[in-house]
Amino acid sequence: MTIVEKYDPSELAQIPKPRLGEGTLAIVEKYDPSELAQIPKPRLGEGTLGTLYKAVHKFGSTVTIRKIRPEVASSDDFEFWIKFFGGLQNDSIAKLIFSFWYGGEAFVVHEYFCLGSLEELLHGTEGIQYTPLTWKIRQQIALDAAKAVTAVHKQVIANVTNLGEYIKEKKRREGLEGIPDKRMVDVNPNLAAFIGIARLCLRNDPKARPSMDQVVEMIHDLE
Known part of the structure; x- marks a missing residue:
């Protein structure tokens, strides 16, 4: 516009x-x-x-x-x-x-999206009663986010982005158990596979990371 x-x-x-x-x-x-x-x-x-x-x-x-x-x-x-x-x-x-x-x-x-921000959906808002999203819904959010990034990448050359320091630090201090929200009660067995996809996306060499099209396919395969 x-x-x-x-x-x-x-x-x-x-x-x-x-x-x-x-x-x-x-x-x-x-x-x-x-x-x-x-x-x-x-x-x-x-x-x-x-x-x-x-x-x-x-x-x-x-x-x-x-x-x-x-x-x-x-x-x-x-x-x-x-x-x-x-x-x-x-x-x-x-x-x-x-x-x-x-x-x-x-x-x-x-x-306008009436459900609020993604951060509020994932982590809740301080002082407000919160029902954690199910693992299935979180998995769908990850898939939709990957599709959105794919759509952008198809029209522009993507810059190298480092988004994984939080996950790296959580894994270093607490292992895999420290990553999912402890309020969730239905963590799916494919969580480890999801973290495996995240690790591929965080490789030091950008050329070794999967494309977003490949990430979408890998998440689809977990369903």
């Missing part, structure tokens, strides 16, 4: 826009950036890109609005990544509705 420096309906209707699917212009007209930036928004959480809010529009629809951190918004790559993810069409990736600038700040509008 093209980012404009100042919201102007006549300007917005005429600037070139990457195709995001049916109804893009109608969505922009329905969600007035000046309204979205100012309506009361309950805070949902904080991420690397910025603060996440829930917003209920006057038409009754609910969306997620992320207020982008200034250091991220000022990056030379920011507009490129907005256009890139705005053009992705995949069931495993949250739909980016549109982005806009208001008052010198950048905002991104996403679909």
Whole structure:
């Protein structure tokens, strides 16, 4: 989605826009950036890109609005990544509705998911009663996450990412028993196989790691 420096309906209707699917212009007209930036928004959480809010529009629809951190918004790559993810069409990736600038700040509008964040689903929220997810559901989440990364990798060269220090440290201190949430009561015997997949993804040599397509296949084989 093209980012404009100042919201102007006549300007917005005429600037070139990457195709995001049916109804893009109608969505922009329905969600007035000046309204979205100012309506009361309950805070949902904080991420690397910025603060996440829930917003209920006057038409009754609910969306997620992320207020982008200034250091991220000022990056030379920011507009490129907005256009890139705005053009992705995949069931495993949250739909980016549109982005806009208001008052010198950048905002991104996403679909709203009523179940909350993945972190809350996996670990619960302090002070709130929590029922741990079953192993089967967690396995499905891992599979869907792998599919989402696969969809992104097919359209861009993936950078080498090191995401496994937490797991490495837990395994070093507590062994395999320290990795699953102790509140879970239905840990599946294929947990060890899952950890084996994770170890392959954490190999020191990036070239020796499996592709995300291969990870998806390996997780499928465990079902």
